[in-house]
Structure formats: structure tokens, C-alpha cells
Amino acid sequence: MSYQVDLTNCDREPIHIPGKIQSHGFLIAVNSKTYNISYVSENVDAFTGFTAINLLGKNITEFEQLLKISGDVASLQQLLNLAKATKTSDTINPLTIDVKGLGYNLIISHSLNDLVLEFESAESDLGYDIQKTIGRSVSEILSGKNLDTLLQNAALEIKKIINYDRVMIYKFNDDGHGEVIAEVKNDHLEPFLGLHYPASDIPKQARELYKINLTRIIADVNSESSAVVTFEEDAAPLDLTHSCLRAVSPIHIQYLKNMGVESSFSISLIAHGELWGLVACHNYSPRFIDYKARDASKLIGQILSSALEYRQDEEDNTKLLELTEAADTISGYLKKDPDFTYALIGNNVTLKDVTTATGVALIYNGEIDVVGQTPTKEQIAEIAEWLKTNMTDTVYSTHRFPTIFTAAQQYSDVAGGILACWLSKELGEMIIWFKPEQVTSIKWAGNPEKPVEETKDGLLQLSPRKSFESWTQIVKFTSEKWKNDEITAVLKVREDIIYAINRKANEIRILNERLQLAYDELDTFSYTISHDLRTPLSSIKNYSELLLSSNNSLDEPAKKMLDRIIKGTDKMHMLIKEILHYSRVGRADLEMSPINMGLLLREIKREVLSALKPGNIEFTIGETPSIIGDSVMITQVFTNLINNAVKYSSKSIPQKVAVHGEMQNNEVIYSVSDNGVGIDINYYNRVFELFKRMDNAMEFEGSGVGLAIVKRIVEKHNARIWFESKLGIGTVFYISFKTS
Structure with missing residues (x-):
């Protein structure tokens, strides 16, 4: 029997419609037009004494009367009217109400054709109002002078606020895998700082939900989830995208259990509209913090997101400014120096300085010129031939060049990554920047290849790792990644180079036109020499020979004089012939x-x-x-x-x-x-x-x-x-x- 390994089952899990909620609260959903209850969680009985079946179909007004809901708020119907008028209910959540004398936070959210009402206990095991501590904590967080200090301060202050056993700042890398870059923990816990986690640990659709729900609590991994039921048998599951109580994926629950974690809380960090990372909080016993505490934590996350976005932009802008200044300097050289190659690589600032590369090769006019640490010219010629076939766009970059062009494994110490741009594809002229290989030891939290298990239908699928013991992977043939700022600077300097080449080409065209005119004038001059000078010279020679042969009365001095004239004219004839020959060689x-x-x-x-x-x-x-x-x-x-x-x-x-x-x-x-x-x-x-x-x-x-x-x-x-x-x-x- 053949098996197919399903490596994407985590990515395909419909976690926004689990059909269940966590058990530390209860849920009802009402039709947004009729306000009749369309969905209800089965555990409603434990909180209210009314079964889910008895509540389905009832109007929200009747529900309010049955539960004896009271508080310093408008009626539920009025609140739902207000929620319907807005795309988000953030401005009204949470609403503190009493249900049969017990305090609850009511959280209202939207779900396609329904409005969702979630009821959570208003009590929190923090024992104090978290919102009163935010000002001081934010001040401490923002006191960090650089990005690393900022993040470490954030982990420390968040741990002080919510008092979880472990608080980590978890950053997503370009390929989706994550790394713990800051951590504060209880002393007896082993450190996770520096550990990497594969992308499959937080699948794609989960990362998308983290962009929508900026906080997420799992109060107790050992509690049983409660099903969400409806009176229509063929009704679609309730979309719980915006729900606070949404049940957790069984895969993730097992993952946390395997780690020994019994409660978790996360705060999303968003930069430039994308999920930059998470504040991941673990507790090794059940923990519940109420909505107000989570909302205050969300505010800290938003402030931290803005701060890290600003700090990252600040650092990026500083580097971009350096690269841009190098490109501008080279542009100035191109305008002043008639020697194109020297302008690019012969001054204090060279093409190498346009990026953070350690070497650069200029392939131009049939020559290869290099600056810094590069492969040999023969190896560069081989790379150029490969690029001619494989480089389809103006710019090509990779930080894993030896894995793509295997011949480069012999010199990966200088060419772990390359960035290339065309100057002229037709002439095979280009610039190639090189970054050296950085052999890296990546410490994973357990083997990143999750165990594969067989399902009942014979399909192999991934399951959560059972071991999180540090597992080291040696990564070879990779360099530091090329940043967008470097590619931007390369495109700028390429534009300046192309302009300089075109300017020089125009100058050559003008010189060619002048040269053609000079050739035409030379032809005229040649004709003048050959015709207008040769004719009188021939006459001088002929008359001299005639005098010498026909006049016997000439004395010896006269004869010698005529003989010199004849030899002089012969020499002039020879010189004229040689000059004409020389002038025509270059044009032939x-x-x-x-x-x-x-x-x-x-x-x-x-x-x-x-x-x-x-x-x-x-x-x-x-x-x-x-x-x-x-x-x-x-x-x-x-x-x-x-x-x-x-x-x-x-x-x-x-x-x-x-x-x-x-x-x-x-x-x-x-x-x-x-x-x-x-x-x-x-x-x-x-x-x-x-x-x-x-x-x-x-x-x-x-x-x-x-x-x-x-x-x-x-x-x-x-x-x-x-x-x-x-x-x-x-x-x-x-x-x-x-x-x-």
C-alpha cells in the first residue's frame, strides 16, 4: 500500500469554524435581522441553568428576561442595534453586566449574518486593575535605545503586568519560521531564548487570524471544549473569526500539552500591516485573565508594534542613507571621469559600497574588473554565463547561491550570496555583488520535522512534536540576506550607469560623425596630393632629365645640381606614396x-x-x-x-x-x-x-x-x-x- 504524506494538514485546518468554544465562558449568536437566537454553546446550562435547546429560536429580549440580565447599560437589543451600525464593536466592548447576580463581561462581535454575544467572568486572577499600570509600563518599554533593548524591556514589563511564568518575544522570519529573540521567565524554567520554531508550529491560517485578533487566550488546555449548536441540521458552522472564546485546534492543544504548558496568552505584533511576531506567554498551570486585562495588553502590543516599526525603519533608513550616498557619489564620478571603469571601481567609494557586499565584479567592454573579496575572474566568467541563461529580470538576487549553482560550492567562502544587475543583456555586460557564506548553527526547539502518523483512512499527516529538546542544525552555503534597501540602491546606480553609457555612446556617435567628415576631407587631401603635387613633380623631373641628356655644354656643377633635383623628386614621389598608403590602412x-x-x-x-x-x-x-x-x-x-x-x-x-x-x-x-x-x-x-x-x-x-x-x-x-x-x-x- 502506498502512502501520501500530507505536510499541509495544519495549514488546511479550518480553525475559524471549529464548532466549539472554550469552556471558561458561554456564547449565543442571534440573527442580525430578527435578533432571534440562532446558535448557542452547549455549556450555557452550566452558567444559566437553561439548556441550549430551550434557548434556540428565542428572541434576545426574552433571553434577557430569562437570565435577569442587569447593569448600568442599555438593553441587549439596544446594544445590538449599536453594534449593527458599526463594523467593529471595539468601542463598546466589554460591557459589564450581571447574569443571575454574577458579574460578566459581555463581548459582541460580527459573524456573517449573525451577531455573536460572548459572556466571560468579570473576575481575573490578577487581583488588580491592569489598566492603571499601563502608563508606567509603556514608559519603561520605550526607554530602550535600540530594538533589542526595546523588546527585552517589553517582555519584562508584560511579565510584571500579567504574571505569566514565561513571556517571550517571538519574531517571524521571511520563510515563516520563528525565533525567540527576547525572554523573561521564572528562574526554574529552562531558557527558550535563541530557539527557532518551524513555520508549521503556527500555520498560515493561524497567522492570518493573529492579524485580526490581536490577543488570544487559552485558559486551560485540559478543559473540555463546548460545542456550538443550532436548530438547523444542515446549517453551516458559526464563523468564529472574531470570537474571544473560539476553541483551539486539537493539534495546537496537544502541542502545548507536549510542552507542559497548561495556559497560554499571546499578543500580536504588527509592522507595516504584516504579522511581525508575537508576545507569547506561557503558564504551567491554568490561568484566566479577563477581557479588560487582555484589552490593556493589546494596547501595549499596539504601542510596541508602532515603536518597533519606527525603530526598524530608523535603522533601515540609516543604512539606506549610507547606500544612497554611495550611489550618489558614484554618480558624481561618472559625470566627471571619462574613464568609465575607473569611475566605478577606482575611487575611494566604489560599486561595492552600494550594498553591504564584501566584493563586486564589473563585467564591461569585454573585461572583468573586481573590488574586494570575489571569486577568480575565471569563476566570475562562469557565473556570468549561468546568469545569461537564468537571469530573466533586470536584477537577480539569492542568499543561497551555492545550492542553486553547485559549482559555487567550491568558493562559497566569497560567494554564498550574489546580487546581479544587467547593464546590457545583448553584450553580456553586468555587475555582480558577492556576500560570503555564513555557516550558521540554528537551534530548533526539537527536530523541526514533525513526526508523521497514519490516520484511519491511510493518509500520513503531521502531528505535534513530543520532544522539545534543543536540536542543532548546521546551515551551509547561505549568506546574509539581501535587503530591499540594497536592491533599491543597486537599481539607482544602474540607472546612473546606463545614463552615463548612453551619454558616452552619444559622444562616440558625434565623434564618429566628425571622423567621417575628417575621412572625407582626407580623401580630398589625398586626391590633391596624388594629382596636384605629382603632376608638377613629374614635370620637374622630366625637364631635369631632358636638360641633363640634351645639353652637352653643362659643366659638372650644373650636372650634379640636375642630378640632385631628379633624386629629390623621386624621394618626394615615394613619400607621397607612403603617406597615402598610411592614411588608407586605418580605413581599409x-x-x-x-x-x-x-x-x-x-x-x-x-x-x-x-x-x-x-x-x-x-x-x-x-x-x-x-x-x-x-x-x-x-x-x-x-x-x-x-x-x-x-x-x-x-x-x-x-x-x-x-x-x-x-x-x-x-x-x-x-x-x-x-x-x-x-x-x-x-x-x-x-x-x-x-x-x-x-x-x-x-x-x-x-x-x-x-x-x-x-x-x-x-x-x-x-x-x-x-x-x-x-x-x-x-x-x-x-x-x-x-x-x-
Whole structure:
């Protein structure tokens, strides 16, 4: 036989319609239109001498006469008229009356189509008027300077007022489970302070009723409840939501018995409209305090609720102010600093300070920058990939990250919780804040997993714990929770960052428009150089050559002068050609493809050697791994470097030039070396500048443009170029190409 465990039977128990009341008072309900008695508790006989059956159907006036109700109040009918006119009867409750000579508190409440009248003894075992002590007690409670002191004072003063054996302040956590955060008790009792109680101990519907009924007394767990009867067999049970005498769930009664508690009293603590916690009072013998004492306790609870709401808001506002100030400071940095990344993480106040995180990672523009305690950049990249799939909203947060992303269990000491926000989902740009794991020992009041018992119909359901011996649970892979204030601050700083990104994007757009205009002007200038300058230069050269060849009467100085003119024009032609080439490299589109470097280098070697006079040159080509690039531009790079190597080593004996490539990690690195004149260390920072030539290179032909073109092409390929050189020994140029 298979069983289904019913873990929600407590949550589904209809505790607002138990069909019974506690036995320390009696109840009647009258139809709100006719005022005829529609429901009555069976124990009415013990208090009045009239059976429930004899009272059902009678009018309230007749009931009043039968019970000889008297007191300094209006008639019951008049009181019911007053109650009907209001949504709540708090303003008239309780009404002190005599029933057959005995003092009772009459409490009137609403129940769907009926008005409920509950009769409780006006006597209390406190022996004094609690309302007279409230002023002093409230003053003592509010003297606490912080929230913890406030709550401890409240527990102490409430114990003085109602004299229960144990008074606890019980706070609900986000997941519904509760914790005792303040306690005052009789000396012989074991402490409950710091113990946690599972959410199932106070089920959901009970918590909802605590928001409606701000006090709740269970006078004696061992007394038998009294049924509420009606003359209609198929009538719905009387709704006792607002009842003071409403019977207690059998599950809860057994729960209290298992704890050894014989009487309990609770006061609801409400903050921002939600049940924040309870003042839970236990007595280890039966106790009854009258309605006036409970009402005075409710007032203390309301004052305490307002105070803790104010104190909590005060503490939250202080923290929010700190976070907001950090966000405002970063916003100021973004407006002043053109370096976006530095503005966010390079100053005294950084993105980390926008939350209470211990570390933050900025993933922007293809880079990962971190501040504080964070996972490694490789681990952050893995987290970012996970977030790309799992982060559907602008902001994502969890205080249990390693239980969701199991790889994070390896570094939970820095990433027990994360808070992330998108900057650009399309580009995978985001910010991630980290909080460390806080391994916590939670002391439960007994094992929080209630024993499972089988019912008569074969269904397994939860039953009250029998043991409340402290049971410790170690909670791992969790961090301090992210507060709403932190998320608010993150959203603010994100808005400022997005604005700064958009502002920078607009600036780039304007710069691009200006750059396009400059390109257009450069094209015009290039045309002017190529057309308007080349034509007169060609004329000068042609006329000079004509004079030199046709006029035999020229003396030697004149011939030398014409020869210099011809060489000068050739040099100007070459410079114009190189300048045009340099200006067009930056704008040319790359046609990327695999390049057979062995074939390319052998072709360059053949062309270079064919232009030289036969001589003693050692030109070696080593390993030639393939690269990805624009074949035309890469040919220009190696042609230029090899020509330079051959040219500047031409006076060396023997002359040596070598080209070699090798794979290193994710790069292919090529070297072009020679044993030539070398480069003076004073010129190292000028090697790749336009028109810069070394002093020891002046005797070699050149324009000073070639290496500038090489550097521009290399950078366009997202590659790197550098060199090593010594005067009189030679030079080695290195180029590193990424493989992916």
C-alpha cells in the first residue's frame, strides 16, 4: 500500500469554524435581522441553568428576561442595534453586566449574518486593575535605545503586568519560521531564548487570524471544549473569526500539552500591516485573565508594534542613507571621469559600497574588473554565463547561491550570496555583488520535522512534536540576506550607469560623425596630393632629365645640381606614396582568412633576394605556423620588416636574416631578426612614429613611414608588435597573433 504524506494538514485546518468554544465562558449568536437566537454553546446550562435547546429560536429580549440580565447599560437589543451600525464593536466592548447576580463581561462581535454575544467572568486572577499600570509600563518599554533593548524591556514589563511564568518575544522570519529573540521567565524554567520554531508550529491560517485578533487566550488546555449548536441540521458552522472564546485546534492543544504548558496568552505584533511576531506567554498551570486585562495588553502590543516599526525603519533608513550616498557619489564620478571603469571601481567609494557586499565584479567592454573579496575572474566568467541563461529580470538576487549553482560550492567562502544587475543583456555586460557564506548553527526547539502518523483512512499527516529538546542544525552555503534597501540602491546606480553609457555612446556617435567628415576631407587631401603635387613633380623631373641628356655644354656643377633635383623628386614621389598608403590602412576593411605563412614568406624572400646583388647573406626561414589575417596587409607587414632586416644588416659580414614562428598558449608569435646596426635605446619610444629615423640609419635609404604602417596594420588585426635591439649587434621584431 502506498502512502501520501500530507505536510499541509495544519495549514488546511479550518480553525475559524471549529464548532466549539472554550469552556471558561458561554456564547449565543442571534440573527442580525430578527435578533432571534440562532446558535448557542452547549455549556450555557452550566452558567444559566437553561439548556441550549430551550434557548434556540428565542428572541434576545426574552433571553434577557430569562437570565435577569442587569447593569448600568442599555438593553441587549439596544446594544445590538449599536453594534449593527458599526463594523467593529471595539468601542463598546466589554460591557459589564450581571447574569443571575454574577458579574460578566459581555463581548459582541460580527459573524456573517449573525451577531455573536460572548459572556466571560468579570473576575481575573490578577487581583488588580491592569489598566492603571499601563502608563508606567509603556514608559519603561520605550526607554530602550535600540530594538533589542526595546523588546527585552517589553517582555519584562508584560511579565510584571500579567504574571505569566514565561513571556517571550517571538519574531517571524521571511520563510515563516520563528525565533525567540527576547525572554523573561521564572528562574526554574529552562531558557527558550535563541530557539527557532518551524513555520508549521503556527500555520498560515493561524497567522492570518493573529492579524485580526490581536490577543488570544487559552485558559486551560485540559478543559473540555463546548460545542456550538443550532436548530438547523444542515446549517453551516458559526464563523468564529472574531470570537474571544473560539476553541483551539486539537493539534495546537496537544502541542502545548507536549510542552507542559497548561495556559497560554499571546499578543500580536504588527509592522507595516504584516504579522511581525508575537508576545507569547506561557503558564504551567491554568490561568484566566479577563477581557479588560487582555484589552490593556493589546494596547501595549499596539504601542510596541508602532515603536518597533519606527525603530526598524530608523535603522533601515540609516543604512539606506549610507547606500544612497554611495550611489550618489558614484554618480558624481561618472559625470566627471571619462574613464568609465575607473569611475566605478577606482575611487575611494566604489560599486561595492552600494550594498553591504564584501566584493563586486564589473563585467564591461569585454573585461572583468573586481573590488574586494570575489571569486577568480575565471569563476566570475562562469557565473556570468549561468546568469545569461537564468537571469530573466533586470536584477537577480539569492542568499543561497551555492545550492542553486553547485559549482559555487567550491568558493562559497566569497560567494554564498550574489546580487546581479544587467547593464546590457545583448553584450553580456553586468555587475555582480558577492556576500560570503555564513555557516550558521540554528537551534530548533526539537527536530523541526514533525513526526508523521497514519490516520484511519491511510493518509500520513503531521502531528505535534513530543520532544522539545534543543536540536542543532548546521546551515551551509547561505549568506546574509539581501535587503530591499540594497536592491533599491543597486537599481539607482544602474540607472546612473546606463545614463552615463548612453551619454558616452552619444559622444562616440558625434565623434564618429566628425571622423567621417575628417575621412572625407582626407580623401580630398589625398586626391590633391596624388594629382596636384605629382603632376608638377613629374614635370620637374622630366625637364631635369631632358636638360641633363640634351645639353652637352653643362659643366659638372650644373650636372650634379640636375642630378640632385631628379633624386629629390623621386624621394618626394615615394613619400607621397607612403603617406597615402598610411592614411588608407586605418580605413581599409579586413578580409580575414587562413594564411599559409610558409608560402608567403618564401615568396617574399625570393622577391627580396632577386633585387639584391649577389652577396654573402644567410637568410633562414624556420617554423611557419598558419595565422588568420588579411593576406594583402600581412604581406605588407612581413615585406617591410624583412626589407628592413636586409637593408640594415647589409654591411655586416656575414649578413644574417632569420624569420621564425612558434605557438605559445593561444598565440602565434613570429620573429624577424637581423645582425645589423641595431637601434639606440634613446630612440626606443619613437621607432613606430611617422618620419622618425635613427641617427645611425641616415646613410640607409628610407622614408620613416614603413614601421608606422606596420604598427597600424598589426593593431588593426588585434595583434601586438614589439622589438629587442642592441647597437652594433642587431634587432629582433616580434609579432603576436591571437589564434581565436
